[in-house]
Amino acid sequence: MKAGRSRPAETERVAAAVIDVEGASAPLLIAALASASRRVPAVVHARMPRATGDAVQALDAIVRDLVAAGRMPQARAATARAAVQIMDAPAASTLRLVDAPFGDAASGVLLLADAEVVVPAGWVGVRALPDLLAATVVEVVRGSGSDAAHASRVYDWLQQLGKTPIAISDAPAGFLARLGRAAGAEGLALCREGFAPALVENASLQAGMAAGALTLAQRFGLGRPSEAISGHQSSQPLVQVREIRERLLFIQALEALRCLDEAVVASARDANLAALQGLGFPAWTGGAIQYANHYGLGRFCERSDALAARHGHRFAPPALLRRMVADRALAVEP
Numbered sequence: 001m002k003a004g005r006s007r008p009a010e011t012e013r014v015a016a017a018v019i020d021v022e023g024a025s026a027p028l029l030i031a032a033l034a035s036a037s038r039r040v041p042a043v044v045h046a047r048m049p050r051a052t053g054d055a056v057q058a059l060d061a062i063v064r065d066l067v068a069a070g071r072m073p074q075a076r077a078a079t080a081r082a083a084v085q086i087m088d089a090p091a092a093s094t095l096r097l098v099d100a101p102f103g104d105a106a107s108g109v110l111l112l113a114d115a116e117v118v119v120p121a122g123w124v125g126v127r128a129l130p131d132l133l134a135a136t137v138v139e140v141v142r143g144s145g146s147d148a149a150h151a152s153r154v155y156d157w158l159q160q161l162g163k164t165p166i167a168i169s170d171a172p173a174g175f176l177a178r179l180g181r182a183a184g185a186e187g188l189a190l191c192r193e194g195f196a197p198a199l200v201e202n203a204s205l206q207a208g209m210a211a212g213a214l215t216l217a218q219r220f221g222l223g224r225p226s227e228a229i230s231g232h233q234s235s236q237p238l239v240q241v242r243e244i245r246e247r248l249l250f251i252q253a254l255e256a257l258r259c260l261d262e263a264v265v266a267s268a269r270d271a272n273l274a275a276l277q278g279l280g281f282p283a284w285t286g287g288a289i290q291y292a293n294h295y296g297l298g299r300f301c302e303r304s305d306a307l308a309a310r311h312g313h314r315f316a317p318p319a320l321l322r323r324m325v326a327d328r329a330l331a332v333e334p
Helices: 026-036 049-068 074-082 148-160 176-192 197-206 213-219 237-261 268-279 288-295 297-311 319-326
Strands: 019-022 042-045 084-087 096-098 108-111 124-128 137-142 164-168
Touching: 019 026, 026 042, 026 049, 026 074, 026 084, 026 096, 026 108, 049 074, 049 084, 074 084, 124 148, 137 148, 137 268, 148 164, 164 268, 176 197, 176 213, 176 237, 176 268, 197 213, 197 237, 237 268, 237 288, 237 297, 237 319, 268 288, 288 297, 297 319
Parallel strands: 019 042, 019 096, 042 084, 096 108, 108 124, 137 164
Antiparallel strands: 124 137
16 A cells, blocks of 8 residues: 555646755755655755755765665666756746745645654645655645645655655654654663663564664664663563563554544554554554554453553553443444
8 A cells, every 4th residue: 555545535646747846955855866766856946056066065975875875776876866956946846845834835845854843834744754765654744724735746746756645633743753752762661670672672573563662762862771780570581572562562552542542643544554664563463553453442451551550651541442442342443
């Protein structure tokens, strides 16, 4: 699947022929290369004539760094670079990629390099972690009063790039960052309780997570753990691994349910898709919310209460889950 269910359905799909990139920051230049590498050329407008030469040098340096880091093969990087023009004037395009809200919001696409940035009214933003080249899932954030047709053009452009666009509300942090931080924070909490960092990381991977909890903690700016001073009270490794796995999967499923309850994400389907493809939630679960469905909502709620009593309020079930259990719902519907 290459899109969430929440694309505005009333508008016709239109392929982007070219994108206008206004500015020469590193995230914008990487986005230009990401687009050009998928046969959607980009025109970078450096805004000031004197900045054009600097933009050329910056773009060439980024290409070299991407190749050196193994993020783009040499041939693909050369092809993408050739499809990015740097000019003194903007291109004639219906998509204008910027990193700050200026100009006409009807064509502007605000690149959200910081997870905490709020999209202004009338604008459509895209949040790609860590950047548009590497991201698999891209959050499409619609500010209040933004145009549905324009949002659809953004969706369609992202699909041309091979991305999976997911609609997210304009609340700070979005969806993926919240899940990643929840997992990372729990990994650090486990270490503070005496679990060895190597055990926490390995148990994360054994659970099927694409990245360990402590890797996510670093990725989302939560820091590194200090080595455990003393071992955890259980001397049975299998018991420790089961506890780590359970807590990491539960905390992410609960955060996904909170996001759904707060309308941060539009549907359980989108939440599952984003967690699987964007964060690397274990594939065998079917997604963060689907994990709770498979567990059984009643049992999941009871176990969450038990974890909350032992480890803190972060494991408390959200109101949505309690309502569904009270209504005897069998699953959180897509």
